[in-house]
Amino acid sequence: VEELRAGADAIAKREKAAGMETGTVRIVAAIESARGLIAAADIAAADPRVIALIFGAEDYALDLGLGAHRVNEASELLYPRSALVVAAAGNDGLVGVSQPANCAGVLAVTGHAINGDNADYSNVGPQVGISAPGGGAPTWLTSTIVEGDHGYYTWSSVLFGITTQSSTNPNSTPPNLSGPAIGGFTGTSSATAHVSGVAALLKAAVPSATPAQIRSFITASVRPHPANGYCGAGQPGFGQCGSGLLDAAAAMNLAVPPPPSGGGGGGGALPLWHALLLAAFALAARIRSRG
Numbered sequence: 001v002e003e004l005r006a007g008a009d010a011i012a013k014r015e016k017a018a019g020m021e022t023g024t025v026r027i028v029a030a031i032e033s034a035r036g037l038i039a040a041a042d043i044a045a046a047d048p049r050v051i052a053l054i055f056g057a058e059d060y061a062l063d064l065g066l067g068a069h070r071v072n073e074a075s076e077l078l079y080p081r082s083a084l085v086v087a088a089a090g091n092d093g094l095v096g097v098s099q100p101a102n103c104a105g106v107l108a109v110t111g112h113a114i115n116g117d118n119a120d121y122s123n124v125g126p127q128v129g130i131s132a133p134g135g136g137a138p139t140w141l142t143s144t145i146v147e148g149d150h151g152y153y154t155w156s157s158v159l160f161g162i163t164t165q166s167s168t169n170p171n172s173t174p175p176n177l178s179g180p181a182i183g184g185f186t187g188t189s190s191a192t193a194h195v196s197g198v199a200a201l202l203k204a205a206v207p208s209a210t211p212a213q214i215r216s217f218i219t220a221s222v223r224p225h226p227a228n229g230y231c232g233a234g235q236p237g238f239g240q241c242g243s244g245l246l247d248a249a250a251a252m253n254l255a256v257p258p259p260p261s262g263g264g265g266g267g268g269a270l271p272l273w274h275a276l277l278l279a280a281f282a283l284a285a286r287i288r289s290r291g
Contacts, residue, residue: 001039001042001043001046004027004029004043004046004047004050005046005047007027008027008046008047008049011025011027011049023048023049025049026049026050026051027047027049027050027051028050028051028052028053028054029043029044029050029052029053029054030053030054030055030056031043031053031054031055031056031060032055032056032059032060032063033059033060033063034060034063034083036060037060038083040053083211084107084199084211084214084215085100085103085105085106085107085211086106086107086109086192086195086196086199087100087101087103087106087107087108087109087192088101088108088109088187088188088189088191088192089101089108089109089110089111089122089123089124089125089127089128089188090122090123090188091121091122091123091187091188091189092121092123093120093121093122093123094123094124095123095124095125095240096123096125097123097124097125097127097128098123101127101128102125102127106127107129107130107195107215107218107219108125108127108128108129108242109128109129109130109131109132109188109191109192109194109195109242110122110123110124110128110130110131110132110134110188110191110241110242111131111132111133111134111135111136111186111187111188111190111191112131112132112133112134112138112191112245113134113135113136113137113138113141113143114133114135114143114151114152115138115141115143115226115229116141116223116225116226116229116245117138117139117140117141117143117226117229117230117231118131118138118139118140118225118229118230118231118237118241119134119135119136119137119138119139119186120136120137120138120139121134121136121186121187121188122134122136122139122188122191123188124231124237124240124241125240126239126240128240128241128242129215129218129219129242129243130195130218130219130222130242130243130244130245130246131191131222131225131231131241131242131244131245131246132191132192132194132195132245132246133154133190133191133194133246134154134186134187134188134190134191135152135153135154135184135185135186135187135190136152136186136187137152138229138230139229139230139237140228140229140230140235141226141228141229141230152184152186153184153185153186154184154185154186154190154191154194155182155183155184155185156182156183156185156190156193157180157181157182157183158180158181158182158183159178159179159180159181160172160177160178160179160180160181161178166178166179194246194248195218195246197248198218198246198248198251198252199214199218201248201251201252202214202217202218202251202252202255205252205255205256206255206256209255217251217254217255218246218251219242219243219244220243220254221247221250221251221253221254222242222243222244222245222246222247222250223244223245223247223250224244224245225241225244225245
């Protein structure tokens with residue numbers, strides 16, 4: 001960004017020297033690296049002269065170590081350096097994963113209900129890498145959870161209004177509430193948010209971890225699908241729902257093994273993954289209390 005601004009300043013001086021109107025020369029910036037892709041929005045807003053961005057796919061792929069070539073499915077566009085792409089499988093209740101979750105290199109997420117069974121709306125397929133809490137009704141296993149029960153939903157921070165902190169919702173109880181709140185959701189999008197959150201914790205705990213390592217920590221530390229559920233062994237969904245059910249604590253233990261427990265003595269420092277999880281829970285509790 002700073003180099004682009006310096007270039008724009010140099011152009012302005014040349015325009016003045018040539019008697020040209022300021023701003024006559026425009027800039028089309030080329031994005032040719034992973035760092036450039038991440039900073040694309042800042043590059044586009046760096047100077048009024050920037051009128052477009054172009055993408056150099058070959059140089060970008062070379063920067064990622066993929067070889068200086070494009071592939072038909074354009075998967076090199078979806079896997080920036082030091083970033084794990086996580087996407088929802090879809091909410092159509094089908095055997096078939098939606099885009100971009102079905103693209104190469106993406107960690108596709110399906111959703112399960114409170115009893116661990118695949119949720120009845122969740123798309124599944126061989127591209128799915130993991131299942132995470134999505135709420136809703138189970139596909140096969142009987143559940144006593146009803147829609148009015150909090151266990152039916154996943155919960156997240158929302159706004160009472162639909163646009164800003166000060167916007168109001170005429171349908172709230174009482175009417176016209178504004179500001180932060182807690183809302184219940186179902187869907188593979190909310191399941192995906194769980195996986196993204198665990199990926200962020202893992203990256204914070206192990207900053208040097210590659211996208212492939214973070215993916216492995218997540219998918220190799222799962223709890224098994226319920227034996228008699230839709231995704232269990234010998235059931236119709238077997239092999240279509242990922243390696244298992246997301247387990248945040250197990251993933252952190254795999255990435256940062258806790259120290260062996262010793263006898264006696266006073267308390268010591270918390271393991272890093274404990275501290276990170278406690279901080280996340282404390283933030284969630286704080287948000288909920290404000291709702």
